[in-house]
Amino acid sequence: MAKSNHKAITEALLFTAGDAGLSNEQIAKALDISAQDVEELMANMKQTYQNDSSRGIEVAVFAEKYQFVTKKALSDYIKLLADSPSPSTLTQAGLETLAIIAYKQPVTRVQMEEVRGVKTDGPVHTLLARGLIKEVGRNEGAGRAILYGTTEEFLDYLGLKDLSELPPLPEDIEEDEKEDSDLFFESLKNGLSGNE
Amino acid sequence: MEYTVKLDAFEGPLDLLLHLIQGLEIDIYDIPMAEISEQYTLYIKAMSVLELNTASEYLVMAATLMSIKSRMLLPKQEEHWEEDQDFEEDPREELVEKLIEYRKYKKAATDLKEKETERSMYFTKPPEDLTSYSQPVDSGEKTQIDLHDLIGAFNKLMRRKKIKQPMSTRITRQEISIEKRMSEILETIRSHRSPKPFSALFPVAEKPHMVVSFLAVLELVKRQEIHIKQDHNFSEIMVESIEGVSLVGQV
Numbered sequence: 325m326a327k328s329n330h331k332a333i334t335e336a337l338l339f340t341a342g343d344a345g346l347s348n349e350q351i352a353k354a355l356d357i358s359a360q361d362v363e364e365l366m367a368n369m370k371q372t373y374q375n376d377s378s379r380g381i382e383v384a385v386f387a388e389k390y391q392f393v394t395k396k397a398l399s400d401y402i403k404l405l406a407d408s409p410s411p412s413t414l415t416q417a418g419l420e421t422l423a424i425i426a427y428k429q430p431v432t433r434v435q436m437e438e439v440r441g442v443k444t445d446g447p448v449h450t451l452l453a454r455g456l457i458k459e460v461g462r463n464e465g466a467g468r469a470i471l472y473g474t475t476e477e478f479l480d481y482l483g484l485k486d487l488s489e490l491p492p493l494p495e496d497i498e499e500d501e502k503e504d505s506d507l508f509f510e511s512l513k514n515g516l517s518g519n520e
Numbered sequence: 521m522e523y524t525v526k527l528d529a530f531e532g533p534l535d536l537l538l539h540l541i542q543g544l545e546i547d548i549y550d551i552p553m554a555e556i557s558e559q560y561t562l563y564i565k566a567m568s569v570l571e572l573n574t575a576s577e578y579l580v581m582a583a584t585l586m587s588i589k590s591r592m593l594l595p596k597q598e599e600h601w602e603e604d605q606d607f608e609e610d611p612r613e614e615l616v617e618k619l620i621e622y623r624k625y626k627k628a629a630t631d632l633k634e635k636e637t638e639r640s641m642y643f644t645k646p647p648e649d650l651t652s653y654s655q656p657v658d659s660g661e662k663t664q665i666d667l668h669d670l671i672g673a674f675n676k677l678m679r680r681k682k683i684k685q686p687m688s689t690r691i692t693r694q695e696i697s698i699e700k701r702m703s704e705i706l707e708t709i710r711s712h713r714s715p716k717p718f719s720a721l722f723p724v725a726e727k728p729h730m731v732v733s734f735l736a737v738l739e740l741v742k743r744q745e746i747h748i749k750q751d752h753n754f755s756e757i758m759v760e761s762i763e764g765v766s767l768v769g770q771v
Contacts (some may be wrong), residue, residue, distance in 0.1 A: 340648045341647050342648065344647040384642060392645075392771075393643065399643070413636055413637075417531055419630075419632050419633055422629070422632060424626035427625070439622055440532055441534040441577065441622060442577050453671065455668065455675045461711065481639060482635040483638060484635070
């Protein structure tokens with residue numbers, strides 16, 4: 325089968341699948357090709373749509389699924405169709421709690437509260453209701469506290485292919501600097517005799 | 521709900537402390553305890569009305585700051601040479617660690633917010649309804665669907681309906697009872713021999729109606745009047761009635 329045919333079939337499938345998207349396996353099965361071939365084909369398709377400025381649609385990968393999305397640059401035009409131009413976003417409390425869960429999962433409510441220094445019942449409830457987090461198990465030992473983790477919906481919500489696409493956790497650069505300077509002062513102090 | 525506007529600006533005592541540290545241009549690793557606890561206390565006092573739940577956390581922190589401050593004033597212990605003792609402990613250490621840990625996730629939250637905003641610029645469409653092409657499924661194998669799957673499906677629907685809404689807004693106030701919706705849904709499903717897609721149970725794109733419909737579906741599942749399953753194909757959740765169950769009585 326010719327490559328162009330593959331592209332046509334995939335295009336039709338992606339259109340049909342809408343925001344349910346298609347996994348690598350689904351495309352592989354439909355075209356009867358290997359996962360590796362799907363990777364190549366899709367990379368090629370992504371390029372085709374992205375580079376063609378006369379198209380308003382491109383291929384995105386959210387939560388390990390390929391789907392057609394409208395191009396980001398055109399969002400203002402689409403919002404003209406909508407009733408309320410801004411979608412309902414998460415609050416600061418919700419975002420902080422979600423960040424803790426995303427980077428520390430699986431994590432208990434107590435652990436979240438330790439980081440934030442405040443109760444997190446509200447945000448956890450909201451995140452559960454929006455399907456962004458779920459219970460992923462129970463802690464061993466006393467209390468058997470519920471452990472939370474993120475969902476596929478979470479990946480889609482942030483437009484991530486998988487968890488590895490999360491932005492790296494901001495590590496404290498200052499901390500390393502601080503340790504270095506500590507050592508420096510330490511040696512300086514030791515060098516100088518006398519008390520404070 | 522919070523009563524104070526001022527408190528609302530902060531996510532808790534750690535957030536407030538970070539704000540003060542930044543404002544006073546203090547080195548987080550060398551916090552002048554007297555100054556910071558004074559500032560912090562002033563802030564707490566300035567908040568005229570305190571919402572109790574929140575207040576307790578702020579007050580605990582105030583006490584912690586005082587305790588650290590007083591420990592800093594104690595004369596330092598002589599170091600013993602013979603024992604492999606750790607360094608003299610800085611009473612501020614635990615607080616500093618907490619502040620840095622919180623600051624890390626506060627920054628991460630900002631990163632996630634950027635992602636959220638970016639994602640909201642991409643629009644998609646619902647999948648085509650291919651149910652008329654689907655094979656009748658043998659009832660031998662039942663896929664487990666949990667509440668989480670249903671909530672996910674419901675959220676997707678809510679998102680989709682949003683964009684379908686007309687440009688003008690009508691204000692309607694109509695009480696819809698869950699019982700009534702349950703009967704309607706059962707009727708819809710029973711008149712339809714093959715399984716119906718979950719999304720077909722939400723014909724009215726209005727939030728109250730959708731929420732009631734969702735609760736009705738949950739109630740029907742609980743009463744084992746309907747069965748919910750999911751094919752792999754486009755993973756649309758399908759709903760079918762469980763035969764041999766009497767119609768819902770008006771409770």
